[in-house]
Amino acid sequence: MNNNDAVRLTIEGAIATVLLNRPEAMNAFNQDVWTGLQQVTQSLRESPDVNVVILTGAGDRAFSAGMDLKMIASGGGTGVGAGLRGGFDSLNSLKAILTAFEELAVPVIAVINGHCLGAAMELSLCCDIRLASDNATFGLPEIQLGAIPDLGSTQRLPRVVGLGIAKELIYTGRRIDAAEALRVGLVDHVYPREQLMGEATKLAEEIAKLNPRLVQGAKRATNLTTSTPLDIGLRMETDICLSSGSGAGFGDGARQFVKKE
Helix, strand or coil, X not given: CCCCCCEEXXXXXXXXXXXXXXXXXXXXXXXXXXXXXXXXXHHHHCCCCCCEEEEEECCCCEEECCECHHHHHHHHCCCCCCCCCCHHHHHHHHHHHHHHHHCXXXXXXXXXXXXXXXXXXXXXXXXXXXXXXXXXXXXXHHHHHCCCCCCCHHHHHHHHHCHHHHHHHHHHCCEEEHHHHHHHCCCCEEECHHHHHHHHHHHHHHHHCCCHHHHHHHHHHHHHHHCCCHHHHHHHHHHHHHHCCCCCCHHHHHHHHHHHC
């Protein structure tokens, strides 16, 4: 478990919840948040009983407003990587923190309860499934602030919403609401704010009760689609299925299904 209050990790049975916990600052990313994110992924890697992760923000205003602009405006930079050689290493260290969520063996569900901007949107793109409240907003405002979105969204966003929409959002820094995010495929479901966590929990429970080896194997296989040519991906899918024990219980599953008919 991490002991950083800015990012809280709780585990109940097979479901872990990661909470961005700076509601007074709309859960903006400061040094404590970055450190906390790094700590919780390490804790999750060391928690073999966890089958699903829910990632959300404290309070009812924001999943996260992204980078803490007050910290940056005061000359504090990102608050991370001060001992590194330069910008290249610093950026890569931040990207590695976000990518660690993408690389977790288990599915990660982003529960986006309000504003999801900048680095926070880039974090959400590292999650397997994105659920949003009907009052959520999304945007990559970096270009309006003098920067290019540099924590993975130029690569991940086109894979999620398509190249044209991704370029429009990146080039303009424009914000979109939950309905538009659903229309372009940035999120998978939108719920009334008061129902969001309940729906997320139901989805997590549905996944958690299934064979974790198969779910994790399915995650490894589907993640190949963003980086692997089809012919190679198909061969790797076979290897992953066999190594995950896929098909071993298929006969029993089929018999149970037939009994229900």
